[in-house]
Amino acid sequence: MSVFACSKKQETDFNIIDHIPNDSEAIILTSDIHQFIETLNNNNFIKESEFGLKTELSKQLKFTQFLNFKSETSINLSNISSKPLVFSIITRKDSGLVRLDSIQNKSVETFKEEGIELQRIVLENNKFFLYETGSTSIISNSKSKILDIANERNLLNSDAFRSALNASDPNKTSIILRNSAFQRSLAFFENFNFPGFNNFAEWSSLDLDIYASEIKVNGISLSGTNKNFLDIFSDIEPREIEISKVCPEDFLTFYSFSFDSDKLKSNLKNISKDSIKRDFPEILNNIREVATIKLKTGKLFVFNAIEIETSKENLAGMGQEVEKYRNIPIFELEDPSIFKDLIPELMHIEETRFYGILDHFIIFSKNKDLIKETIADFQNSNTIAGKSYYSDLISSLSSESSMLMVSRLPELYESIKNSSNSEKLNFRKNSLAAFQIIKEDNFAHLHGIFSNSSDKSVNGNGAKQIATFKLESPTSSTPFFFKNHLTDQMDISVQDEDNMLYLISNKGTIFWKKKLESQITSPVFQVDLFKNGNKQLAFSTGYHLEILDRNGNTVKPFPVKFNDPLTQPLAVLDYDNNRTYRFVLAQGKKVYMLGPKGKSIKGFDFENAKSEIVKAPKHIRLGNKDYILIAEKSGRLNILSRQGSIRVPVNENFNYSENEWYGNEEKFISSGSDSNLISVTQSGAVSRKNLEFADNHRLVANDDLLVYLNENELSINEKKIALDFGLYTDPQLFEIGKRSLIAITDLQAQKVYVFEKNAELLPGFPVFGTSKVDIANADLDSRLELLVRGDENEILLYKL
Structure with a gap:
């Protein structure tokens, strides 16, 4: 196209480059100026923002709405940092360029100066000058600029500029920049610790692609004759x-x-x-x-x-x-x-x-x-x-x-x-801009993008650490959430190696710390002994069953003290979710079931097993029936009623693995040390499925989910996930509302993974952690929080 020709043609030829002022700092080349302006106005950032250059350009070029541009046009901007901004517009001469018929407030004055005939035009209070020569129309808000162009004074004559012009894409709107004119951009580039912009290049040519939420530029920079950045x-x-x-x-x-x-x-x-x-x-x-x-x-x-x-x-x-x-x-x-x-x-x-x-x-x-x-x-x-x-x-x-x-x-x-x-x-949130330079020979490729997407999906609700809490000594247990009935949020409790038990707010305030006689040996259960919504902490230590209120005070008549050590962790049963608790403990072969007042429950007849009890007694509800499972060292499995009588006779002994028993799909399941998944029906029928378990496999389940870790493969309802080889905790299964989450920690790599029940890893995982985790909605928003140990005396709180 002739607009991009480099050699001077006859006066009757239309050639933009012959009329560009020498002090031009930015030259916009477009084949459709109205479409270009409309595209700019449809960009959400430009439409919703107010800044100096936009305001000045809108003011100075407002009159263009009354002009009918039909061919290639250049808008040449000089003195960009000043007010008023000086512009010149070069386009092909057309008798229909200025249409006065539909404009009420207008004036046109033709006059001569320096032998040049030009017009002063005012359209709806917008003034500009028009000069026509041969096939070219030249418009400017500066009379002196028009006269310079008409008399061929102070015109741009640069080989580097011509090269930049030739590099622009005639099918796109392009902008050609004189780099030295943008010294005021130095302050912005200082935010990148980048010193090279003031000597970056002589001219840069950029082709524009403008969308509703993006602006892309692609082009080149040319060094010119002098050595530069x-x-x-x-x-x-x-x-x-x-x-x-x-x-x-x-x-x-x-x-x-x-x-x-x-x-x-x-x-x-x-x-x-x-x-x-x-x-x-x-x-x-x-x-x-x-x-x-x-x-x-x-x-x-x-x-x-x-x-x-x-x-x-x-x-x-x-x-x-x-x-x-x-x-x-x-x-x-x-x-x-x-x-x-x-x-x-x-x-x-x-x-x-x-x-x-x-x-x-x-x-x-x-x-x-x-x-x-x-x-x-x-x-x-x-x-x-x-x-x-x-x-x-x-x-x-x-x-x-x-x-x-x-x-x-x-x-x-x-x-x-x-x-x-x-x-x-x-x-918009997560708006980014990127600018790339690729040096080649005596020029550089430039690529830039500004993304201002309004798509809410880019906001990202992935896991993010929101707090860290330090203890005086290394933690000895997994931190856990504890309901605060006063705030309807979750506090945090953890024990350290000095047997100090802490209760901490989810903002890091230590409510209290209490020295215990020994380490906690069981999970810490939340109970509501008085059925009034006020929660207590229930757990076992070496010789004690302890219950503390939220102020750290012992709830009477607890603790219950035993003369001999407890050999299995505390189990807490609440058959009907009505807060009528049963606290179950084991010593060797003996089973104790205590009520909310610390007294033995009358009517529970199972007091002694045939051999040593090897797992904490477990309450499982299948359908509307309650079962208590007690596993013995001999391999015997006792499946009891609430009263302690045998409810399901099991005629086989098992080589137990370290995994507990769970209720899954109306059956009792666990695993043996012989690579088998064991299932026991409610009538006592036993079946085995060889899953080629490794010796250190770990298993967890609920009514409809079966999760197991076998070496580095995690299976969630038979969906396999290959993890990195490492040293993993037992998988944990959390049921929160209608949602089921599976968590597992690689202690070797110190990475925590959390999966949905469809085996999809949650956004933002893995995260740093060195223990099992607890997951709950710990504050007042709808997102969940995750609690885990960090460094040895550190607790980390993540938002999922």
């Missing part, structure tokens, strides 16, 4: 940028670039023509990527190592370990300034006092707590790389970059906006 990347191969794998989801910005120590030193020497040799620390010879991350609470500086063991050797002697957090050593550098201003042409780097290593990334910061937070986010899979809204955004870019900059726009805007600033930028 982009030449730093000459002969450095673009690589996949991986910093998102360790970048916390709640970051403000990150900026990363591909790194090659030898080539970078050579390029810097050529650009600066500096004879002084620049020395890099040896570790940089083994680095493929350098990045900086800005968070609300500080900054991180990151190396992505080619071979992490080599990098560890390079770092040896540069500092010493000062702390271990979640099994990750944190080191303090002897020289905090060793990396300060390492490559000032590419990145602003502060002093970095501490560092830790995550996978093949080395994380530096002057703030040790910031490294801890990053470790926690990494272990909890709470990095931006794991979020679908980020992967969707980044999929629009090339897989390899010389440089990549990404920002969370709502959070960044909140952190930098000035209270006196009248701008209103309406970002």
